[in-house]
Amino acid sequence: MSELAIGLVGCGRLARAGYLPALIAARGVRLAAVADPDPLRRETVVAVAGDAAAGCRVPAFHTLEGLLQGARVDAVVLATPVAAHLDDAQLAANAGVATLVEKPPAPDAAGAAALAALGPAPWVAFNRRFGAGQRAVRAALAGREDSDHGSGGERAPGSARPQRVDLMLELRYRRASWGAHTVGDEALLDLGPHLVDLARWLSGDEVAGVRAASLSHERAELELDLERGRATLRCAADRPHRELIEARGEDGHLLARHSEGGLVAGLCGRLARRGEPHPLVASLTAQLESFARAARGEPEPALATAADGHAVMAVLDAARACAGGGGRPVELAVAA
Numbered sequence: 092m093s094e095l096a097i098g099l100v101g102c103g104r105l106a107r108a109g110y111l112p113a114l115i116a117a118r119g120v121r122l123a124a125v126a127d128p129d130p131l132r133r134e135t136v137v138a139v140a141g142d143a144a145a146g147c148r149v150p151a152f153h154t155l156e157g158l159l160q161g162a163r164v165d166a167v168v169l170a171t172p173v174a175a176h177l178d179d180a181q182l183a184a185n186a187g188v189a190t191l192v193e194k195p196p197a198p199d200a201a202g203a204a205a206l207a208a209l210g211p212a213p214w215v216a217f218n219r220r221f222g223a224g225q226r227a228v229r230a231a232l233a234g235r236e237d238s239d240h241g242s243g244g245e246r247a248p249g250s251a252r253p254q255r256v257d258l259m260l261e262l263r264y265r266r267a268s269w270g271a272h273t274v275g276d277e278a279l280l281d282l283g284p285h286l287v288d289l290a291r292w293l294s295g296d297e298v299a300g301v302r303a304a305s306l307s308h309e310r311a312e313l314e315l316d317l318e319r320g321r322a323t324l325r326c327a328a329d330r331p332h333r334e335l336i337e338a339r340g341e342d343g344h345l346l347a348r349h350s351e352g353g354l355v356a357g358l359c360g361r362l363a364r365r366g367e368p369h370p371l372v373a374s375l376t377a378q379l380e381s382f383a384r385a386a387r388g389e390p391e392p393a394l395a396t397a398a399d400g401h402a403v404m405a406v407l408d409a410a411r412a413c414a415g416g417g418g419r420p421v422e423l424a425v426a427a
Contacts, residue, residue, distance in 0.1 A: 095383040096123035096163060098188075100155045100179060101170035102132040104269060105193065110170055111139055113375035116368065119383045124162035126152040155179045159186045166190065166386050168216070168379075173198055173276070177205055184209040189386035191216050191378075195276075195284040195407075196400035203404040207397035214382060215400035217288040220393055221377035222370060224349035228336050229293050231347035232256060254341045256294055256320045260286045261335040263327035263352075266309075279311040279407055282326035287403045288395060290315055290322040293338065297402065298322075301409035302420040313410050318425060 097120050099106055106125075114122045122140050127133045133151040140149045152158040155167065159182060166189035169179050176192050183190040190213035197203040206213060219225050262282045291298065300316035309329040315322040333352035340346050351370065368376065378394070385391040409421040 094119055094121040095386055096121060096165045097379075097383075098124040098126065098155075098158050098162060098164040098167040099136070099170065100126045100158065100167055101172075101193075102127035102129070102136040103170065106136060106170045107139070109371050109375050110168060110379075111136055112368070112372045113379055115140075116372065117376045117379040117383070120379055122149055123164045124150045124152065124158050126155050126158040128153055155182055159183070159188065164188060166382070168382075169193055169213075173280070177202055180206055180209055180213050183213070184211055187211070189382075190214070191382045192397075192400070194288075194400075195280050195404065196397065197404055198280070200401060200404040200408045203397070203401040207401045209397070212397040214385060215395040215397060216375075216378060217285060217292075217395040217399070217403075218371075218374040218378045219285050219289055220292055220395065221374040221381070222349075223373070224351065225289065225293070225336065228338060228347040228349050232293060232295075232338055254319075256317075256341075256346065257339045258290055258293060258317075258320065258322040259325075259335065259337040259339075260289055260322060261325045261333060262286055263325070263330040263334075264332045265330065266328040277308045277311075278326050278328045279306060279410060281328055283311055283313070283324065283407055283410070284400075284403050286324040286326055287313075287315070287406045288399060289336070290317065290324065291399070291402065292395075293336070294318075294320060294322070296320070297425045298406050298423055299425050300420050300422045301406055301413055303410040303413040303418070306410065306414045311410070313406075315406065316420075 097114065099110055099122060102125055114120060125133060125136050137149050137151050141147060150162050152161055167183050168191045169176055170193045171179060173195050176197055180190050180192055192213045193216045196206050196215045262285055294317050296317040296319055298315050299318060302314040304312040304314055310327045313324040315324065336349040338346040381391045381394045385394050405423060409423055413419060413421045
């Protein structure tokens with residue numbers, strides 16, 4: 092099967108540190124073109140891509156529109172600021188090109204709903220679904236559900252739902268150390284989408300209610316009522332890198348845990364990863380391979396859909412409404 096020709100739109104920090112090495116490493120894809128309004132950022136990515144491709148120059152364009160007109164691509168990755176996502180995804184949909192939109196998919200639920208209404212609808216780059224530690228936690232919880240209602244993995248009609256699972260999810264980093272060119276979103280919009288998506292994906296539940304325990308530009312703490320439990324989400328854009336997932340059963344005992352980051356762990360991790368891809372690159376590589384299969388029409392349930400993106404942004408909107416309403420919890424409709 093021929094490689095999927097991908098256009099990379101946005102040549103900022105995430106593209107250089109994440110998507111470019113991931114595109115080089117991923118199977119079944121190749122970087123076919125790039126686009127960015129900044130010529131220096133464009134040329135930096137083109138130079139690295141050329142080195143990896145034995146000097147073959149990747150065509151570069153000022154805009155996605157120019158890329159779609161001047162290059163032959165099967166798909167595009169939108170690693171651009173959130174304000175550009177809907178317009179660019181519309182251009183790609185009009186061209187019939189498969190699209191992977193970086194998180195957050197839109198500034199709010201209305202924008203995410205508009206993305207989901209496109210035809211073809213884009214996929215959303217919640218890459219932490221493809222991290223080894225996160226997948227191990229999900230596998231542990233899925234195995235527990237299977238034991239609750241039989242080895243077939245499907246619950247019989249009228250049978251009892253599995254026991255309660257409570258989640259603690261934390262994601263923090265120092266924004267200044269990342270060095271993004273143009274993005275300085277609030278922590279809720281910057282990091283919150285990953286945590287809300289993980290809460291839904293790990294639990295297999297929709298969010299029924301939201302309480303914003305604390306919201307500021309650099310930090311956010313949310314309490315989510317899930318269909319079968321609760322999730323506490325904490326994110327910060329002004330603290331050392333740390334990622335934490337803890338899943339506990341109804342009696343509080345630990346079911347699964349994943350942790351990375353911290354000062355000591357960060358040093359040990361760098362030593363242990365010598366010769367191995369960075370976790371960001373590894374997760375993006377796996378996500379790109381999944382995206383390529385999905386673009387060819389294969390089922391890829393781990394890849395987040397535009398509907399997932401809409402559900403996530405509805406939770407963030409509810410968190411803002413809670414904070415603006417004096418802390419009163421906000422209920423969300425859950426499909427039967």
